[in-house]
Amino acid sequence: MHFRRFIVFTFFLLVILPNIQGQAASELHDRSFKLLSPFSLALETLQKQLGYTFKNIGLLRRAMTHASFSLDNNKALSILGASVIETSVSLQSLVKDFEISAEDLNRQIVEVSKVETSCAVDGMRLGLHKVIRISSRTNSSAPSVVCGAFRAIFGAIAIDTGKSDDAGKIFWSVHGGQVGGALVF
Numbered sequence: 001m002h003f004r005r006f007i008v009f010t011f012f013l014l015v016i017l018p019n020i021q022g023q024a025a026s027e028l029h030d031r032s033f034k035l036l037s038p039f040s041l042a043l044e045t046l047q048k049q050l051g052y053t054f055k056n057i058g059l060l061r062r063a064m065t066h067a068s069f070s071l072d073n074n075k076a077l078s079i080l081g082a083s084v085i086e087t088s089v090s091l092q093s094l095v096k097d098f099e100i101s102a103e104d105l106n107r108q109i110v111e112v113s114k115v116e117t118s119c120a121v122d123g124m125r126l127g128l129h130k131v132i133r134i135s136s137r138t139n140s141s142a143p144s145v146v147c148g149a150f151r152a153i154f155g156a157i158a159i160d161t162g163k164s165d166d167a168g169k170i171f172w173s174v175h176g177g178q179v180g181g182a183l184v185f
């Protein structure tokens with residue numbers, strides 16, 4: 001009886017314990033590896049800037065991946081993000097002024113969707129051109145690139161929360177409610 005217990009204990013010491021410790025060590029290694037990756041660090045910073053922490057960080061990685069870098073890129077997220085932004089602008093404009101004319105509403109949507117003066121500006125302010133993974137042959141500061149990445153963020157948030165409205169709120173906090181100077185949150 002005693003001897004069997006001794007065997008089991010020895011087995012634990014020699015075989016199981018090193019395994020447990022090994023696992024812990026490799027987890028630690030993974031974690032420090034992630035911390036050391038410049039891309040992961042940039043995603044951490046970006047989340048702080050957005051005031052939003054992803055449940056699935058893979059979505060933000062995808063949003064920050066240009067088509068020139070990988071087939072798994074941000075193109076589809078960017079389309080969703082553009083819709084999220086337009087929906088949010090329409091919603092907030094009508095909530096603020098239910099009698100707004102169709103022309104004025106369209107003007108606000110066009111204004112906020114402009115690549116050069118709106119979403120590329122917001123994206124550059126967030127420093128997305130420094131975060132995005134892109135082929136070295138492609139200009140990461142090109143407005144279409146920055147804009148695509150910016151929009152993709154809101155597509156990614158909408159999928160992460162399952163609600164486009166949550167993504168819209170983050171959009172306004174980043175955009176600063178500057179549409180026509182009328183929307184303040």
Ligand SMILES: *[C@@H]1O[C@H](CO)[C@@H](O)[C@H](O)[C@H]1NC(C)=O
Binds near residue numbers: 140142143
């Ligand atoms: C990249 O694009 C930006 C913005 O359009 C431009 O100012 C810059 O000159 C471009 N850089 C190169 C190397 O083409």
